[in-house]
Amino acid sequence: MVHPTSAARRWTPPLHLDGTPLPWRKSVRYLGLTIDARLTRGPAVKELRSQSALIASLARRFLAKGSGCSPAFCLRIYEAAATAKALYALPLVGLSRAQWNAVDKVHRGAIGQFYGLPRNSPTAATYADTHSWPVSLRAMLTALNHIERMQRSGTCGDLLAHLKAQTRSHMGAAVNQLYKLLGPPPRFPPPHQYRPPRIDAVLPGVRSKRSTPHCALRQEVASKVHQEFAGHTIVYTDGSVREEAAGAACIAPSLPAVRQLRLNTPASSLTAELAAISLAADVLAANPAVTRAAILTDSRASLQALHSPERGSRLLRIAALKLHLLGVRGCNISMQWIPSHIGVDGNEAADELARAALHPTVPLSRIVTPYDSARLALRRFVTRLHPDPRVASATAMTTIDTTRFARADYVLLLRLRTGSGWTHDRLRRHRDPPAALCAQCGSADTLEHILCVCPASSRERLALQQGPGPALQCAERGTLPGSASHQPDCRAPPPTAIHQ
Structure with missing residues (x-):
């Protein structure tokens, strides 16, 4: 048992259950969720973050320094061991935005460890190019699906009506969000003895x-x-x-x-x-x-x-x-x-x-009502909230075939797609070096300038365009990360030319 005030725990007698006293605790664990005496979810979030970080470090060992499993496999291991626990304990709990951001930060850090991305890589591009979702959005979808399943059961009408009236609670907000998306719940046919054909x-x-x-x-x-x-x-x-x-x-x-x-x-x-x-x-x-x-x-x-x-x-x-x-x-x-x-x-x-x-x-x-395809409607609603606009608008994205490259080459290509390359321009924005101009021509030292414009890279650019397989079509069009017309839908270029 927990009490919200520390003074009351001293003089308030404990509750007895079948003659056994239940002492006051500063924190208790119920259904896998830790709640402290202040009735907040801070301890649960802190414990979940520490466990997720430990699981990420263990799953990273499957990479074996590029000689082991693929980054996608390590991410699946992490999702099964860490993210699944978060999606079990947190979707129906009213966490603050800061707490959800902390959970998403740990998940995004694990993705960066597996795929070799820097800590300050763009959030939206990181999720989009690794085919991942923020834990907060997945928890929102889980909560909405749970309420839709309750509505489909036909026996939770009174409970849902009570939750709908609790507008300040997390569950009440989720119920109202479901009704706003799908409309009022329909009436189900009465139960009958069904004999399937x-x-x-x-x-x-x-x-x-x-x-x-x-x-x-x-x-x-x-x-x-x-x-x-x-x-x-x-x-x-x-x-x-x-x-x-x-x-x-x-x-x-x-x-x-x-x-x-x-x-x-x-x-x-x-x-x-x-x-x-x-x-x-x-x-x-x-x-x-x-x-x-x-x-x-x-x-x-x-x-x-x-x-x-x-x-x-x-x-x-x-x-x-x-x-x-x-x-x-x-x-x-x-x-x-x-x-x-x-x-x-x-x-x-x-x-x-x-x-x-x-x-x-x-x-x-x-x-036919919207509730007959509720899962599809809820999935589309959550998809529109994805941080990457390409995923939110359901724009087709060409993925990199990881079987064609070593891990080092794949990481380099992924950094190019996400705009995480350490050019002088990006270093100036993050670490403030003395100069952010190209040493060869004096222009802004951006990734687009290096691959498409800079005369010092003309020989490597020619080798890239004449190399075997499809060349970097987006480089020829000048649509690299950071440009206004950026659409990273090109196939992977020959890695040797890029390394040069």
């Missing part, structure tokens, strides 16, 4: 779509339909997803029936496929004479989700409820996975209808 997510004779010719895949699909679904009403479903739009469609050639809808919110591929299956259930419900039906889809994820929809999204539960009601009515439903884009006529027709459903004239869906 017959679901087959594999195709006999097909071990891998990638290693099987398309003609063989088409034969297996035709054999499956002919042997097991003879006399069934076949319904093909498919979904189509673009950056800010999604559509779903189904087609039943034997009825005939065609359904299309456009999703009113950015959605994942799973949401679009589930919407297509829901459309197929509507088609079968509109034809009471159908007693045997087979729904063929190219989404394994949707079939696996239909096995246990109790904890799934609202759309998943609605689709499962529709299939359950069809079974109660007497319609025998079978669901089968088929490979996509192999030339099956029904699947290709459903794919064209789903892509055509992206047109603004197609009616919007009424059953």
Whole structure:
């Protein structure tokens, strides 16, 4: 037990539990989080920082001075041992901005140790070029996902309403942020006794779509339909997803029936496929004479989700409820996975209808809500908060192939991409040397000047442009780190020319 005042710990009697006194402590540990008598998280953050620094020094030994594991592997070891602990204990705790900055600083220091970057390397470029995220942003995403999972359970409505009213608490702010992004929570269908239909997510004779010719895949699909679904009403479903739009469609050639809808919110591929299956259930419900039906889809994820929809999204539960009601009515439903884009006529027709459903004239869906793709929406929201504008705007970045270079060469290339090279201009900004001009031509001694302009580097620049493999295209365009048009999307140059 802890008490916020030191004087009260002297005269306040301790609490007794089953005759055992619980003495007052200056700090206690609960669920992996250390809390001091002042009811702050300072001790927990301090302990986490010291443990993370120790783990970083141990993980750095895997590098073996450039002869061991790759920096990415060492970072994975560090993430599994140190960052995972922070993401378990801190996302739901109200830390101050200074405490989060301290946690991010330790994480950024570990990245610099593994990748050979200086301590004062640019923060945004360091995260972007090492494909890392600040711990604070990852903790924010974890907290929002946790609250979304609570909302999806259907039994935490009163708790979320209480947290929403606590606007000054960290959890209350997270709940309000979730509702601001996704809107008010939707109503879920009532619980029911769900009997899943017959679901087959594999195709006999097909071990891998990638290693099987398309003609063989088409034969297996035709054999499956002919042997097991003879006399069934076949319904093909498919979904189509673009950056800010999604559509779903189904087609039943034997009825005939065609359904299309456009999703009113950015959605994942799973949401679009589930919407297509829901459309197929509507088609079968509109034809009471159908007693045997087979729904063929190219989404394994949707079939696996239909096995246990109790904890799934609202759309998943609605689709499962529709299939359950069809079974109660007497319609025998079978669901089968088929490979996509192999030339099956029904699947290709459903794919064209789903892509055509992206047109603004197609009616919007009424059953799909932003909560059905909540994880995607939350991920995009946190991505826009990334410190690097290229990552925040989802700009494609070409990565360096680490297998082509030794660690020293890779570190040099990474320093060039992040703008961490120790030129005279950068030394002047950090260490204030006496001069910041090029000794050869008197211009500002920046990285762009050395690689693109300086006449003293003309021979090395010519060797770089004529070297084997792709040259430093950004150097030829004058778009190096520090310039206004900097876009580090070039491939790695020959390291020997750069070292010269």
